[in-house]
Amino acid sequence: xxxxxxxxxxxxxxxxxxxxxxxxxxxxxxxxxxxxxxxxxxxxxxxxxxxxxxxxxxxxxxxxxxxxxxxxxxxxxxxxxxxxxxxxxxxxxxxxxxxxxxxxxxxxxxxxxxxxxxxxxxxxxxxxxxxxxxxxxxxxxxxxxxxxxxxxxxxxxxxxxxxxxxxxxxxxxxxxxxxxxxxxxxxxxxxxxxxxxxxxxxxxxxxxxxxxxxxxxxxxxxxxxxxxxxxxxxxxxxxxxxxxxxxxxxxxxxxxxxxxxxxxxxxxxxxxxxxxxxxxxxxxxxxxxxxxxxxxxxxxxxxxxxxxxxxxxxxxxxxxxxxxxxxxxxxxxxxxxxxxxxxxxxxxxxxxxxxxxxxxxxxxxxxxxxxxxxxxxxxxxxxxxxxxxxxxxxxxxxxxxxxxxxxxxxxxxxxxxxxxxxxxx
Numbered sequence: 001x002x003x004x005x006x007x008x009x010x011x012x013x014x015x016x017x018x019x020x021x022x023x024x025x026x027x028x029x030x031x032x033x034x035x036x037x038x039x040x041x042x043x044x045x046x047x048x049x050x051x052x053x054x055x056x057x058x059x060x061x062x063x064x065x066x067x068x069x070x071x072x073x074x075x076x077x078x079x080x081x082x083x084x085x086x087x088x089x090x091x092x093x094x095x096x097x098x099x100x101x102x103x104x105x106x107x108x109x110x111x112x113x114x115x116x117x118x119x120x121x122x123x124x125x126x127x128x129x130x131x132x133x134x135x136x137x138x139x140x141x142x143x144x145x146x147x148x149x150x151x152x153x154x155x156x157x158x159x160x161x162x163x164x165x166x167x168x169x170x171x172x173x174x175x176x177x178x179x180x181x182x183x184x185x186x187x188x189x190x191x192x193x194x195x196x197x198x199x200x201x202x203x204x205x206x207x208x209x210x211x212x213x214x215x216x217x218x219x220x221x222x223x224x225x226x227x228x229x230x231x232x233x234x235x236x237x238x239x240x241x242x243x244x245x246x247x248x249x250x251x252x253x254x255x256x257x258x259x260x261x262x263x264x265x266x267x268x269x270x271x272x273x274x275x276x277x278x279x280x281x282x283x284x285x286x287x288x289x290x291x292x293x294x295x296x297x298x299x300x301x302x303x304x305x306x307x308x309x310x311x312x313x314x315x316x317x318x319x320x321x322x323x324x325x326x327x328x329x330x331x332x333x334x335x336x337x338x339x340x341x342x343x344x345x346x347x348x349x350x351x352x353x354x355x356x357x358x359x360x361x362x363x364x365x366x367x368x369x370x371x372x373x374x375x376x377x378x379x380x381x382x383x384x385x386x387x388x389x390x391x392x393x394x395x396x397x398x399x400x401x402x403x404x405x406x407x408x409x410x411x412x413x414x415x416x417x418x419x420x421x422x423x424x425x
Contacts, residue, residue, distance in 0.1 A: 003406035003417060005394035007375070010425040011241045011294075014250035017234045017419075019044040019068060019227035021412050022166070023255070023285065025052050025094050026198040027225045029102065029174065031072030032061040032080070034202055036222035040070040043227055047411045048092040055099055058083040074222055077177060082108035086146065089114040091340060091382075091411055094167055096145065097126050098195075101171035103149045104135035105178025113146035117340050117382060123147060125163065126171045132157050133172075133179055156181035156216075163335060164188070164308040169213070170195040176215040177204065186212035191308045192259040197284040201225070228255030228287035233413045235263045235313045236388045237423055239320045241292035242272045243396040249423055251290040255282075262309030264290075266317055270297040270324055297321075299328035299369055307332045312339075314365075315389040318347050321367040322356035322393065334363040340383040340411075350378050350386055354393045375399030384411040391417070395424060 019042040029052065031038030043049065045068060053063050053070075060081030062073040075081075080102075087110060089095040096114055100123075103110045113119070124143040131137065136150040156179040161168055169185050173195055176183025188211075196213050199206045205218035234254045241249035256264070256276065268274055273293040280287055299321055302310075310317065314333055321328030336343035344360055352358035353376035357368035375397045380387035387409050394401030409416040 001405070001407040003391070003403045005391055005401050005403065007395055007397045007399065008424040009245035009396065011244045011247040011249045011423050012425040013422060014252055015237055015419045015423055016252040017229035017237070017254060018046065018413055018415065020230040020255045021046060021048060021232070022094065022192060022194045023198070023227045024049045025098070026170070026194055027227065028052050028056060028063065028070070028072055029098060030198050030202045030220060031074050031222065032056045033077050033102070033177070034074035034220040034222040035076045036074055038072040038074060038222040038225065040072065040225045040227060041068070043068045043070040044230065044412070046414055047090060048094065051090040051092040052095045055087045055089060055095060058087060074220070077219065078107070080106055083110065086111045086113045089118060091115050091117050093118065093121055097123070097167040098170045098174055100126055100137065100147055100149065101130065101175035104130055104133070104137060104152065104175050105154055107151045109151065110149045111146055112149070119145050122338055125165065125168050129157065129159050129172055130175060132159065133175055133183070135175070154179035156183040158184040160186040164191045165335070166191040166195065173199065173206070173213060173215050177217055179217065182214050182216055184212060184214040189305045189308050190259055192257065194257065201284055226282040228282050228285055229253045230412070231255050231260050231263065232312045234290065235316050236392050237419070238267065238274060238290065238292050239316050240392050240395060240423060242267065242295045242297060242320060243323050244294045246294060247425060248291065248293045251292065253287055254290050256286050256288050259309055262306045263313040263317060265306060266300070266302055266310060267320060269300050270320065271295050272297060297324035299324045299326035299367070301329045301331070303331035311335055312385060315343060315347055315351065315385045316392060318351055318358070318365060318367055319389050319393045321369055322351065322354055322373060323396065324369040326369060328367040328369065330364040332363055341381045341386065343383065343386070346381050346383060346386050350381065351389060351393060353378060354397060373397040375401040377401070378403045380405035380408050382408050384408045384413070388413065388416055391420060395420065
């Protein structure tokens, strides 16, 4: 689908982003393994999360959805049923990697596969530690989907993550529910901790410490989960409001887990007028409202421990940099090469069409900002974050733009274009 965007230079009103994608995934996973009914409010009805729902439904879990309210009738750790076909995860790396850890603990064989994008994404990072846990798992070229998993008796391990990856960490923690002894996962830089918080909420025997987490086999009890709005989805509108010529924008009910707020920190360092208020807790997850005003931004250097805290927001941060004064340097973001697309390349090639100078590096990108952006013909490359970032660039450009493949926003934000129209005056 091609989407035409006419620029407007004023923002107004308020928007509420959809539920957090990471938390939505994990609520269904934990709920499926709990003994009883879990109720989830604010569930993200995006394509990625629906892939998780579909896979667990095929494994015998009864899941009922009514709008963004979901009931999961858990079957306990060992209550999943063998599915004779292929568990198809579509485009969801989260589903593929975390589900693998769960299925390694079952007493039946499984096959996991996904679309062309998933078949390009590296799975050796989960295969190697799962094998250390005595899991039986094989893959195409020992690295790519489809994944074939057979039953085995898992054992706990003490494992240091080679990359900062919440998906890998989560895969091993869920597998640890089935392993003899302790499973310890260590990380040099802290990645998002939604899995640790979720497993605690569901009563798992999990200990979180500085630099990692440890889990023992433990039954899960059902829980009521309220999902805050996704900060990744909110970030597009934060940048939109910062780059507008006038107005102000209120973004309601945004999750502000400290492992995810790197985008706020980076934009404030660039000079963004961003106010967080009405702080509250939704279960174990912090949330707030965000007020944003147009600002004159400057380029800064982004590197180090902040990178895992904003890895998914680097495309939209790059759009902010395209209108910033001076040079923006993003380092240590090599993990972007292994997303739905090679996002370093996609940012340089696609977002660079707006007129700013984007220079691709081995582990990041350098952006020379421009006073104004021009309209352009973008291609999403099937990547929802590239599509939405291009849409924001288009909305503040001088002249119309088009985005080919814009339908991919449904992966994480089905109502994105409607909210974009609502925010622009």
